[in-house]
Amino acid sequence: MTLQVYLSGEIHTDWRETVMAGCEGLDIQFSAPVTDHPASDDCGVAILGPEEKKFWHDRKGAGVNAIRTRHLLEQADVVVVRFGEKYKQWNAAFDAGYASALGKPLVILHPEEHGHALKEVDEAANAVAETPEQVAQILRYVLTGRLPG
Numbered sequence: 001m002t003l004q005v006y007l008s009g010e011i012h013t014d015w016r017e018t019v020m021a022g023c024e025g026l027d028i029q030f031s032a033p034v035t036d037h038p039a040s041d042d043c044g045v046a047i048l049g050p051e052e053k054k055f056w057h058d059r060k061g062a063g064v065n066a067i068r069t070r071h072l073l074e075q076a077d078v079v080v081v082r083f084g085e086k087y088k089q090w091n092a093a094f095d096a097g098y099a100s101a102l103g104k105p106l107v108i109l110h111p112e113e114h115g116h117a118l119k120e121v122d123e124a125a126n127a128v129a130e131t132p133e134q135v136a137q138i139l140r141y142v143l144t145g146r147l148p149g
Contacts, residue, residue, distance in 0.1 A: 003028045003143060006076035006099075008069075009092035010084030011035040015109070015132040019080065022136025026143050031072045033065065033091075040065060073099050078142070080135055083110035083118060093121060100124040109135055 005028055007016045020030055034040040044060025051057040069091075073079060079099035081092050099106050108125040109132065110118055122128045129135045137148045 001027060001143070003139070004075055004077045005030050005139060006072050006079045006095075007032045007082070008073075008079060008095040008099075009082035009089050009109070011037060011040075012084060012086060015082055015084075018132035019135045019139075022133055023139050026140060028139060028143070031076070033069055033072075069095065070098065073104065074102060076104055078105045078107065078139070080107045080109060081121075082132075083108070083114055083121075085111055085114075096121050096124060107135055107138055 003026070007019060007030055011033070016030070016032060016035075023030075034043070041058070041061055044062070044064045045051055045057050047064060048060050051060060073095060076099070079095065081096045081099070083089055083092055096106060096108065106125045107127045107129060108118065108122055109129045112130055115122065115128075127138055129138065141147065
């Protein structure tokens with residue numbers, strides 16, 4: 001059985017690589033949003049043409065990115081959503097809500113200090129992890145039924 005895992009959220013750290021390294025040897029296919037921040041921001045105007053106002057520039061990019069994101073969320077067996085320490089990931093909140101509405105198993109990843117701010121998001125999750133290593137252990141357990149160590 002191949003597990004399709006979508007890694008959503010924060011793009012400024014290497015948490016995805018840590019999760020994938022911790023899942024080495026497992027039958028998991030990972031997908032993610034475009035993590036090249038300028039490409040993600042500018043995809044709409046690069047494809048559909050320039051905009052004078054930043055609002056419409058961002059709106060075009062958000063629309064194009066949403067096509068990719070929604071498709072990958074719908075294809076996922078498990079969705080992992082990371083809320084980072086530095087930036088507000090409003091798109092991650094959307095992804096968590098969309099995945100939950102689709103009935104997808106949901107793992108939320110954030111530092112302990114964000115627990116209160118994300119309590120409603122955490123409530124929708126099947127698991128809430130504080131480290132990428134814990135996410136990898138969850139995925140390993142899901143596929144093998146074995147505890148870490």
